[in-house]
Amino acid sequence: MINGTVVYFAISLASMLFSFGIAASAQQCSSFCVCDTWYDLERASCVGRHLYNIHTGAPDNVQALDLSDNVISVLTSFELANIGFTRLKYLNLSKNAISEIDLNAFDGLTDLMVMDLSRNRLNDISAEVFERNKNLRILKLSKNNFKSHIPKLRSSSLTELSLDSCQISHLPLDTFNGLKHLRRLDLANNLMIQMNAIAVQTLHFLQKLSLEGNPWSCDKIMVDLQMYLRNNGIEFDEICSKKGNVRKFEKMIVLPTMTRNYHRSKVANPKETKQRTNRIEMESNILNNKTLSTCQETASPTPVTDSEDNYSVAYWFLILGFILGILSRLVISYIWLLGVYLCNRRYSVERFNSGFIISREQSLLSLNGRMENDGSLSEFYPNTPPPAYRDVMLQPSLYRYPSRVSNLNRDR
Ligand SMILES: *[C@@H]1O[C@H](CO)[C@@H](O)[C@H](O)[C@H]1NC(C)=O
Ligand SMILES: *[C@@H]1O[C@H](CO)[C@@H](O)[C@H](O)[C@H]1NC(C)=O
Numbered sequence: 001m002i003n004g005t006v007v008y009f010a011i012s013l014a015s016m017l018f019s020f021g022i023a024a025s026a027q028q029c030s031s032f033c034v035c036d037t038w039y040d041l042e043r044a045s046c047v048g049r050h051l052y053n054i055h056t057g058a059p060d061n062v063q064a065l066d067l068s069d070n071v072i073s074v075l076t077s078f079e080l081a082n083i084g085f086t087r088l089k090y091l092n093l094s095k096n097a098i099s100e101i102d103l104n105a106f107d108g109l110t111d112l113m114v115m116d117l118s119r120n121r122l123n124d125i126s127a128e129v130f131e132r133n134k135n136l137r138i139l140k141l142s143k144n145n146f147k148s149h150i151p152k153l154r155s156s157s158l159t160e161l162s163l164d165s166c167q168i169s170h171l172p173l174d175t176f177n178g179l180k181h182l183r184r185l186d187l188a189n190n191l192m193i194q195m196n197a198i199a200v201q202t203l204h205f206l207q208k209l210s211l212e213g214n215p216w217s218c219d220k221i222m223v224d225l226q227m228y229l230r231n232n233g234i235e236f237d238e239i240c241s242k243k244g245n246v247r248k249f250e251k252m253i254v255l256p257t258m259t260r261n262y263h264r265s266k267v268a269n270p271k272e273t274k275q276r277t278n279r280i281e282m283e284s285n286i287l288n289n290k291t292l293s294t295c296q297e298t299a300s301p302t303p304v305t306d307s308e309d310n311y312s313v314a315y316w317f318l319i320l321g322f323i324l325g326i327l328s329r330l331v332i333s334y335i336w337l338l339g340v341y342l343c344n345r346r347y348s349v350e351r352f353n354s355g356f357i358i359s360r361e362q363s364l365l366s367l368n369g370r371m372e373n374d375g376s377l378s379e380f381y382p383n384t385p386p387p388a389y390r391d392v393m394l395q396p397s398l399y400r401y402p403s404r405v406s407n408l409n410r411d412r
């Protein structure tokens with residue numbers, strides 16, 4: 001496994017240096033964007049510029065346009081095509097504020113292959129929006145708020161769709177009927193309790209279905225779904241078994257070797273035209289791999305827990321409870337002993353001074369705090385005023401310090 005990670009890091013380092021090399025040759029193409037070549041594509045990156053529409057001044061021959069991390073909120077019909085972005089293959093609109101996409105917004109972008117609309121404010125998308133983008137392969141709609149309006153998209157070319165973290169709670173059975181060529185579908189981290197196998201039965205090319213991070217109820221419908229997926233060789237995370245943690249661990253080991261394979265296949269591929277399209281797919285596959293693995297990390301508090309974990313937790317609770325019990329008993333007995341001691345002491349004092357207790361209570365009002373400086377009685381009754389002068393005079397034998405009492409008399 002260590003070997004695998006070393007290779008993985010070496011590859012990612014190499015690719016980082018590669019992209020720095022490309023960035024060094026980048027030039028300014030509009031005041032908002034940076035233009036360069038990226039996987040043989042002319043790219044304009046206009047990231048994080050507070051743009052509120054797509055009019056960036058980028059040259060219209062760009063093939064990759066990155067508008068992520070801006071504040072674009074609406075995409076109107078033919079907007080992109082009217083600017084002239086008709087050669088786009090890659091369009092990244094992630095991390096904007098898009099809440100509305102008009103029906104013909106992406107018309108004219110016939111080469112578009114990768115589209116990222118994740119992290120926006122979409123509540124709804126009309127079914128036909130991507131219908132005329134005949135080359136669209138990858139569509140990311142993660143982290144929007146579809147809730148119950150999960151889009152019933154129609155796209156015969158789409159192979160990869162991400163709908164994770166979209167607060168989807170219910171999946172109508174015909175949701176994916178218009179996506180015949182879907183290979184990867186990500187529904188992780190939503191709010192679904194059940195999913196009927198019928199919803200994916202029209203997807204004859206499905207290879208992977210991500211379902212983790214949903215509050216699944218493991219009833220017959222879910223068992224049937226898992227059976228269907230298993231029988232059709234579709235990769236998915238075991239959702240109703242206790243081995244969830246083990247599977248996650250397996251994935252961590254598998255990931256680096258997959259990346260290595262990708263690297264080899266890229267080198268081995270001789271055809272240049274094919275290479276170009278492949279690279280885009282590979283790139284987004286890797287991105288997807290990363291997002292997937294991070295999703296799996298964030299999805300760790302799933303209801304599925306390992307039984308061994310449960311046992312160790314129980315042991316800890318037992319030990320903790322035992323220690324707490326002993327401690328609390330110690331504290332209680334200490335308090336009790338203290339109470340007994342104080343009571344005894346108070347009782348003896350009371351017996352000694354029993355004469356003035358009643359009178360003290362009777363004379364609280366007549367005192368006016370004159371004896372505040374006299375510590376003789378507050379020694380036994382802290383914070384209580386001394387008895388009235390009358391009692392002191394009438395029963396002097398009850399008081400321990402006659403000399404001070406005579407001082408009082410003098411005060412008067
Ligand atoms: C789009 O841009 C965001 C933020 O810059 C990035 O995280 C994401 O991977 C990009 N999407 C694709 C498909 O490249
Ligand atoms: C990662 O991407 C490769 C494509 O290069 C793919 O074969 C593999 O299944 C992906 N792995 C995951 C976990 O998505």
